[in-house]
Amino acid sequence: MLLLVPADPLRPRRPDEHFAPEAAAAMDSGHDMALIDHDALAEPDGADRAVARVPDGGGAVVYRGWMLTSSQYAALASALAARGVTLRTSAAQYRQAHEMPGWYPALAPVTPAAAWTAGDGVREFHAACTRLGPGPAVLRDYVKSMKHYWHEAAYIPDAADHAAAWKVAARFRELREDEFTGGFVLRRFEKFTSAEARAWWAGGACRLVTAHPDTPGDLPPDIDLEPFTPLIRSLGLPFVSADLALRADGTWRLVELGDGQVSDRPASTEPAAFLNAVLPP
Incomplete structure (x- = not known):
């Protein structure tokens, strides 16, 4: 290889x-x-x-x-x-893993509910808010959130308040500039109580579980991968990462799927162990 x-x-x-x-x-x-x-x-x-x-x-x-x-x-x-x-990983497979609308339908049972737009228009955004329904939401585009700007460009207290939600969306769009991808994505807010773990799937099987790069010293124990494996395998993607976190009710949830080629390896995972797990022999 x-x-x-x-x-x-x-x-x-x-x-x-x-x-x-x-x-x-x-x-x-x-x-x-x-x-x-x-x-x-x-x-x-x-x-x-x-x-x-x-x-x-x-x-x-x-x-x-x-x-x-x-x-x-x-x-x-x-x-x-x-x-x-x-x-x-073909170009079509990369896009499916990299952009949320490509992977969400198959993984909807194990990830927060979502609604999205094609483009950045306000009318389409309000329609997505209506589809998601009232309640708190987290905003992103097809590939990235602005979680470091949580209150001004990520967290929407109530998707039913279209004026307040659009204010967050407008700020998000301003911050993303030319990197804005696809459209707005609204995801139902869920409260997580653990650090995220990053699981690596190659050839439809989980080969390795590591800490998340943002918290390299904090790997949650006893992660139940059973609900995720058949759904991720059904995508037929060669190499993906899946960020997982424990919800407040004790259920493991998928926070994000990404193409494994461009997902960062945490500093706490040795490169040889990582490559031996995810690359074909």
């Missing part, structure tokens, strides 16, 4: 410092490693330049790097395919 990681912007022949430990662990385990230019992927028509250091005919590859938009990932997949290299 070939592992792709971003190059250091200042030293392009070396892995980015954040991903260098995983790159070293991959090579120590017998995997090959190649570098891509992450900054080039953000530029129009930059994908071919981004993969210039990837060997032709490299077969199947896994990306471990900074988050990409769905369109950037599709451009990466296309540029690699032109070199005879195939990402284990």
